[in-house]
Amino acid sequence: MINYTIDRNVAILSWNMTSSPMNVLNDDSIPVFEAALQRAYDNAEVKGIIITSEKNEFIAGADLKMILRNNDKEPGDMLKVSAELNRVFRAIETSGKPVVAAINGTALGGGYEACLACHHRIALDNPKAVIGLPEVTLGLLPGGGGTQRLPRMLGMEAALPLLLEGKRVSPKEALALGLVDELATSRDELLEKAFAWLSANPEPLQPWDERDRKTGRIVGKENFKVPGGAVQSPTDARVFSAGTAMLMEKTRGNYPAPLAILSCVYEGLQVNIDRALVIEARYFVQVATSKVAKGLIQTMFLGLNEVNKGISRPKTIPPTDVRKVGILGAGMMGSGIAYAAALAGIETVLKDVSVEAAEKGKAYSRTVFKKAIERGKGTPEKAVATLNLIKTTADAEDLRGCDLIIEAVFENRDLKAQVTKEAEPMLAESGIFASNTSTLPISGLAQASAKPENFIGLHFFSPVDKMQLVEVIVGKQTSEYALAFALDFVKKIRKTPIVVNDSHGFYTSRVFTTYTSEGMELLKEGVNPVLIENAGKNAGMPVGPLAVSDEVALDLISKISGQSIHDGMMTEDDTAYQVAGKFVALGRLGKKSKAGFYDYPEGEKKYLWPGLSELFPLADQQPSVDEVKKRLLYRQVIETVRCFEEGVIRTQLDADIGSILGWGFPAYTGGTLSFVDFVGIKTFVQEADRLADAYGERFRPTQNLRDKAEQGNSRFEQTN
Ligand code: NAI
Numbered sequence: 014m015i016n017y018t019i020d021r022n023v024a025i026l027s028w029n030m031t032s033s034p035m036n037v038l039n040d041d042s043i044p045v046f047e048a049a050l051q052r053a054y055d056n057a058e059v060k061g062i063i064i065t066s067e068k069n070e071f072i073a074g075a076d077l078k079m080i081l082r083n084n085d086k087e088p089g090d091m092l093k094v095s096a097e098l099n100r101v102f103r104a105i106e107t108s109g110k111p112v113v114a115a116i117n118g119t120a121l122g123g124g125y126e127a128c129l130a131c132h133h134r135i136a137l138d139n140p141k142a143v144i145g146l147p148e149v150t151l152g153l154l155p156g157g158g159g160t161q162r163l164p165r166m167l168g169m170e171a172a173l174p175l176l177l178e179g180k181r182v183s184p185k186e187a188l189a190l191g192l193v194d195e196l197a198t199s200r201d202e203l204l205e206k207a208f209a210w211l212s213a214n215p216e217p218l219q220p221w222d223e224r225d226r227k228t229g230r231i232v233g234k235e236n237f238k239v240p241g242g243a244v245q246s247p248t249d250a251r252v253f254s255a256g257t258a259m260l261m262e263k264t265r266g267n268y269p270a271p272l273a274i275l276s277c278v279y280e281g282l283q284v285n286i287d288r289a290l291v292i293e294a295r296y297f298v299q300v301a302t303s304k305v306a307k308g309l310i311q312t313m314f315l316g317l318n319e320v321n322k323g324i325s326r327p328k329t330i331p332p333t334d335v336r337k338v339g340i341l342g343a344g345m346m347g348s349g350i351a352y353a354a355a356l357a358g359i360e361t362v363l364k365d366v367s368v369e370a371a372e373k374g375k376a377y378s379r380t381v382f383k384k385a386i387e388r389g390k391g392t393p394e395k396a397v398a399t400l401n402l403i404k405t406t407a408d409a410e411d412l413r414g415c416d417l418i419i420e421a422v423f424e425n426r427d428l429k430a431q432v433t434k435e436a437e438p439m440l441a442e443s444g445i446f447a448s449n450t451s452t453l454p455i456s457g458l459a460q461a462s463a464k465p466e467n468f469i470g471l472h473f474f475s476p477v478d479k480m481q482l483v484e485v486i487v488g489k490q491t492s493e494y495a496l497a498f499a500l501d502f503v504k505k506i507r508k509t510p511i512v513v514n515d516s517h518g519f520y521t522s523r524v525f526t527t528y529t530s531e532g533m534e535l536l537k538e539g540v541n542p543v544l545i546e547n548a549g550k551n552a553g554m555p556v557g558p559l560a561v562s563d564e565v566a567l568d569l570i571s572k573i574s575g576q577s578i579h580d581g582m583m584t585e586d587d588t589a590y591q592v593a594g595k596f597v598a599l600g601r602l603g604k605k606s607k608a609g610f611y612d613y614p615e616g617e618k619k620y621l622w623p624g625l626s627e628l629f630p631l632a633d634q635q636p637s638v639d640e641v642k643k644r645l646l647y648r649q650v651i652e653t654v655r656c657f658e659e660g661v662i663r664t665q666l667d668a669d670i671g672s673i674l675g676w677g678f679p680a681y682t683g684g685t686l687s688f689v690d691f692v693g694i695k696t697f698v699q700e701a702d703r704l705a706d707a708y709g710e711r712f713r714p715t716q717n718l719r720d721k722a723e724q725g726n727s728r729f730e731q732t733n
Pocket of ligand 1: 341342343344345346347364365366370420421422423424425428432449450451452472473474475
């Protein structure tokens with residue numbers, strides 16, 4: 014797993030794990046790594062050590078499955094993980110032999126922390142490689158000395174943004190930032206540069222270490238001056254308190270890791286490195302055993318990887334490939350979908366009622382590219398190549414031979430039926446027809462199709478170039494083949510799919526609507542709208558429920574709820590229907606009409622419409638922020654549980670990922686179904702019952718949920 018060779022009195026430790034596709038630090042590899050290092054320390058012939066890897070990556074990081082396994086065990090188990098890493102890394106810098114990290118590829122998290130413990134870092138200038146400490150994005154902090162060595166090496170000002178944002182950078186940027194000391198252009202040069210450095214530096218010492226005069230041992234230096242200034246100064250204390258306030262504002266107290274990182278740095282830099290590592294370990298255990306880390310790792314790392322790899326794809330269907338795609342409707346959605354398809358190298362036909370209209374849609378891709386190039390992403394060559402793949406037309410004949418046609422015309426059943434009938438015959442043999450409808454059930458739309466088994470929903474989100482999620486909707490007659498085909502396409506355009514069974518509002522719109530509608534319930538009860546909006550944001554939703562209703566448009570909300578009433582899904586006393594209807598009658602349609610729950614004065618910040626207090630007089634008793642937060646979140650979770658029990662949503666992972674990527678449900682909870690475990694299933698059921706008694710049956714937990722709470726089982730698994 015780690016090849017040990019000696020060349021010119023240098024031990025080369027080259028990682029090549031067989032038990033995992035990438036090199037990771039885990040229970041298997043850490044002891045092997047430590048033993049290999051020890052062998053080199055013990056061999057008097059060995060004058061220096063090079064750490065490198067035989068894979069494309071250097072070391073991808075600590076094994077997150079190992080972190081997750083220890084997440085809800087005793088804190089002592091997690092402490093062992095961090096203690097082991099620290100023992101190995103500290104020995105690297107104190108063995109007395111010089112150690113160089115020859116970073117041949119990606120070095121993240123624990124992988125880069127190993128490099129920080131080395132006396133010198135040389136990176137291969139590999140454009141695919143990334144370097145950094147992204148722990149914070151998974152609710153963790155660098156627990157292998159990263160929060161201590163990085164600021165000691167770079168100074169606080171440079172280190173803090175890297176630690177707090179978890180930025181990953183290319184080797185070139187890493188050199189510019191000081192994360193590595195040299196670059197090499199080939200593997201051979203990488204090793205040669207390492208040899209050269211080792212022979213020039215036979216007895217290196219980290220700047221934060223010194224030799225104990227009596228024992229000769231290497232120990233942490235007292236009063237080590239961090240580059241750019243000491244922490245003890247009053248100015249620094251001010252920087253830290255301002256930093257804390259800024260982080261609180263940004264995270265709203267929902268994410269403990271950034272604050273823990275700040276504390277680690279502040280406290281750790283006041284003591285020597287040995288004691289600092291103990292402080293870091295304490296904070297590491299705190300965040301790594303938190304529910305926030307569990308949710309983020311489970312859903313946003315391990316789960317997202319599985320979904321992107323195609324966990325929901327029917328296994329029996331051979332791989333499919335879309336080479337030519339047709340898109341009907343070059344409006345907001347169609348133009349975005351065309352961009353995404355062409356970007357993936359797919360020949361794209363963009364059809365609208367006239368070539369001019371289709372050209373307008375294509376212009377969207379041009380704008381996106383222009384912006385990307387301005388930001389230093391993407392090249393003019395890529396832009397030209399991509400734009401050349403988009404053919405604009407008004408002639409259905411141009412769709413001939415498409416493997417996939419996606420319609421994104423106006424949300425009108427008859428129009429959708431008409432374009433389906435016109436375009437479907439142009440499909441290649443076993444081609445698939447998809448609708449991007451946001452509200453119309455797929456099985457109904459499939460009635461216009463001659464091959465309903467090849468008809469599926471592909472629900473993209475706006476703006477398509479930024480939104481990663483695609484909700485794939487399986488109609489009553491949709492075949493496994495069509496599903497596999499759709500999932501292969503989503504993968505090809507590098508988006509993330511969730512699979513949903515057909516139903517009103519599918520999954521994402523149905524649950525998201527409960528957020529806006531609970532906002533309106535609160536308003537109707539006389540809760541201060543400022544409180545409603547702040548509670549939404551404090552809960553971790555990207556926008557308050559009233560502001561987001563304005564963005565969706567109140568006439569649309571009114572129309573959709575009207576349709577639900579028509580379809581017998583709800584009654585006319587539905588609050589969202591009434592409230593949105595009231596606003597439509599006033600001509601306040603939301604952001605698009607510059608008037609809704611908010612006023613949108615030209616060139617100024619929006620503010621809550623003063624007329625709200627007349628329409629919805631404030632109640633004498635106002636609820637606490639926590640109570641409002643709870644209502645806004647529980648409502649979405651209960652609706653998701655219903656979707657799951659009705660089979661609309663098939664897996665917990667789809668529910669969780671769909672909620673976070675689809676409408677910004679707070680990631681710190683792990684997603685709408687993981688939320689139940691986040692608060693504890695017994696507490697969840699109790700609280701939901703209390704909310705139902707106080708505010709209405711919409712909060713009432715299902716019988717199934719009660720049974721699960723009895724069993725203490727918060728995993729959601731379909732039984733059929
Ligand atoms: P849009 O109004 O921006 O664009 C619709 C386009 O369809 C227009 O360019 C129109 O000229 C074109 N069109 C009309 N009849 C046509 C025909 N016979 N052949 C070809 N093109 C025709 O609408 P938008 O927002 O792009 O929505 C399109 C679909 O996507 C709707 O079904 C909508 O519900 C759905 N959707 C919309 C989302 C949004 O955020 N706007 C999100 C997800 C889905």
